[in-house]
Amino acid sequence: MIQLALMASGGGTTAEYVFRQCQRGRGLHGLFDPRCLIISHRQVTAADRLRDAGFGGQIYTCSGNMFGPERFGEILLDIFGEERIDWFAQYGWLPLTPEAVIKEYPGINQHPAPVPWFGGKGMYGRAPHKAIREFAQRVERPILTEATAQLVHPEFDQGERIACISYPVSRDCSTPMLQQALLPLEHQCQVEALLRIAAYGGKAPPPVESYFELLPGEEDILAEAKRLAIEAWPHG
Incomplete structure (x- = not known):
């Protein structure tokens, strides 16, 4: 069985969904064992959500903002070693995981839009949804967004894509509506x-x-869409 560390910085809906899928009678039962949950600050509600779902593993709180990147990496490596982790899973995890950790352990990262185009600094929360809406409104063709799972990379959202599920971007769909529509697909x-x-x-x-393709000449449109998205949702 593959030992899994769950990592979250928000509400923890994906972490809860994955945890429940590991229970008896569900699709991941017997394949993965969620050993621990790591949250990036004490206000993260993912811890309460998983406890309410029956999670009995250890919950840790740490981030680079608390300790600096080098010490942060050492702490994560200590946790993974103590818990005998095989993989770590970033589900709404905001800190940049140190390269020292990535060299030792494989990780999976959740993203709510096509990567690498709609990833990078500032592209979290509602911002990726806003960015692809802005992009879709400026190009003369149908656009598909996608829920993405990718390998963790030393840079934000640059890892190889190992799963994705597409969803059409409607011109009259608001950012919150698109975010809500994508969430079950992300799970x-x-x-x-x-x-x-x-x-x-x-x-x-x-x-x-x-499912997304950036055509020649659309680079400036993409950059402007991302700029507007970060401006509209500076905190995700």
């Missing part, structure tokens, strides 16, 4: 990625293609 996408990892014997599976 499904993370489970799909974990199933692929299990199918490959606990190793990283081959990358998959994105």
